[in-house]
Amino acid sequence: MPEIRSRAENDAAPEVSGRILTFRYVIALAILAMIAVASHVSFTRVLRENGGSTYLNVVSGQQQTLVQLAARYASQYADGDLSARDKLLRETNHLAAHHAELIAHMEAGKLPEAVIAALQSVYLGETHLKARIEGYIDAMRRVAAARPGSAEMRRELALVLADADGAVYEGLKQIVSIYNTYTIEQLRRLERMQNYMLTMVFLTLAMEAGIIFNPMVRRIVRYTTDLLKLASTDPLTGLLNRRSFLDSAFTEVRRARRNGATSCLMSIDADHFKRINDTQGHQAGDQVLKAMAATLTARIRATDVLARIGGEEFAILLPGMSLDHALQMAERLRGDIARLRTPTEAGFVSFTISIGVTQVRDDESELTPALNRADKALYAAKSAGRNQVAEFTGTDEPIPLADDPAGKD
Helix, strand or coil, X not given: CHHHHHHHHHHHHHHHHHHHHHHHHHHHHHHHHHHHHHHHHHHHHHHHHHHHHHHHHHHHHHHHHHHHXXXXXXXHHHCCCCCHHHHHHHHHHHHHHHHHHHHHHHHHCCCCHHHHHHXXXXXXXXXXXXXXXXXXHHHHHHHHHCCCCCHHHHHHHHHHHHHHCCHHHHHHHHHHHHHHHHHHHHHHHHHHHHHHHHHHHHHHCHHHHHHHHHHHHHHHHHHHHHHHHHHHECCCCCCECHXXXXXXXXXXXXXXXXXXXXXXXXXXXXXXXXXHHHHHCHHHHHHHHHHHHXXXXXXXXXXXXXXXXXXXXXXXXXXXXXXXXXHHHHHHHHHHHHCCEEEECCEEEECCEEEEEEEECCCCCCCHHHHHHHHHHXXXXXXXXXXXXXXXXXXXXXXXXXXXXXXXX
């Protein structure tokens, strides 16, 4: 009997060990499953929040354009262009819809408390932006209802034109800045969460992480890359946007300075672009911008930095290039674009560009001053008849950058 008992115990030992190993493996998989579920829920929530903040950022940015478009059409209507009245009403209605949507998001309380407080301080604080925008919309509608040339028309037009470049426009810039800050913080939060998750996975669950988390990590990385790309590039042309250009291009300036070389900056604008949009359609305008971006990309050096900084305006940083060579390159680019025939659904479109060129000064710690000077030279090229290259030769008087590049048309 003792021998039989011993054999039974020996036979049972492997079964017990197998159950324990299976139990441990199931526990390990359960931990992984809990981590996977928790991380998926967290990342999905942050991604949704970021997608919402990016959308609100775009809507708030569009309000600035709508304010100035409405003012432009109001001026045209006041000058006797009756066709501008429908455009005025259309853009005013768009502005009213965007305004109502942003106010609804603020009042719904779904944004972080700090963001809501910042928005309320602008909309409802000393600037009274909410009331100003609503007053601006009402004034625009009164302009549309008035007879061109009447006293009421002149009175209302004076008010809306003042607000288009004054309190309303400046208030909307503050709103855009708030949403920009919120979007950037969401991206940074996403990056912090990703770094924490990757560290935890590789330190504690190396084998299991490779099996369970690897597909999800790839998806997270893809989402993060897409979001960062959305925040830093222009969706139409794929080029850097204004903010990313100002940040990344100056890195090339510093590198050129370490080598004792100068850098130059070009500001480039398509001539009569509004005419292309009005006569050929906005799809043709988009094709023109894409062709312009592709041509510029093909002609510049690998070290140059190209960006679409707004509307039909582009900028190129030329690190390590003298002003004389930059002017020569600008002239070649101008000629290449002038010879370009862009196929669109409306037929082949030819267009020209104007270019302003300046040198980045050694004492400058950012690109904004140089971009100001290049922009001023661009205006000079426009004033001289367009399809020209102009060098900045004026004084150091600061000039504001145009937020509506269509004004250079």
